[in-house]
Amino acid sequence: MDNKRTCLYDKHVALGALISPFGGFDMPIHYTSIIDEHNAVRQHCGVFDVSHMGEVRIQGPDAGRYVNHLFTNDIEGMADGGILYGMMCYDDGGTVDDLLVYRMGENDFFLVINAANIDKDVAWMQQHAEGYDIIFDHCSDRYAQIAVQGPESENVMEQILDIRCSELLFYTSKTIDTGSETIIVSRTGYTGEDGFEIYASADCIRHMWDLLMESGKCKPCGLGCRDTLRFEVGLPLYGDELSADISPIMAGLGMFVKTDKAEFIGRDALLRQKTEGVSRRIVGILLDDKAIPRHGYAVLHDGQLVGEVTTGYRSISTGQSVCMALVDTSVAALGTPLAIQIRKKTFAGHVVKKRFYDKHYKKA
16 A cells, blocks of 8 residues: 655655655655754754644543543643643553643644554544544644754744744643634654644645745754654654553653543553552663664673663764663663673663653743
């Protein structure tokens, strides 16, 4: 089956992007190089096409109760324009997906889900909608999306796109009436830097992309550096650090699981994991050598297999060889000596915090 293409596909091709399949879409991996684009976001401003992400709008008298039933975080008390990160989980605590929930207004929520999981997520949500008085709107095909990320992103948004956004704090959003449509702007991202995401029609996003590229104030960025950026600040990727077999508790994301809520799908299993512990955990590992750990490589302790790498790189920002790995809890403590098997050799390292590089968000 042919992959889908976003509304910006022809613009990526015109810029000479390396195109590769991701999440059922043909997406740009890089334009110049992953390193150049990574550094642009850390130091200046980069722009990503993230139109492959999925969107679902939930409205109606039971919208809040329904979303809270699906979602591990707690939407009670959210202000209009507020955003929460969390997960949808199976009854056994395994992860359906991680997602963002925007409160657009009373009884009105906007959910952003991962591209590779759109069909699965929508089916899961619809499966659990019975008995709720809601309007379920799978609106992915009506929204395109770009992410403007980096320390200069606020200036770029205001000067190039004429979008006033300085008042937005991290994880807040607003809607803007452009005259022809209403767009959503949020101070969010997946890079560990200050930044914004814009949801709008395909025509609007194409126009914004052209303005940004013509400005010379930002660099187009592909999914290659999107992964290196999120990895360095310890953000999970579904399929690597979260999955049906890796719960939020195993991933170290318990702060986004509010088991004091009355109920949500997976609550009992996740509460049990919080109180009794889990057998495996996601940890960070720093290698002593310059060897590069990759997804699926074996993790050893005293020569015994204790886990495997989920994501690994030689960090562009720090120059260190680091990885996240799913390991036995018995070897998950900070400082524990571990080794990574890379082909026929093993390379020594030790457990460190998963955040290999400090985040730079606008908090106030």
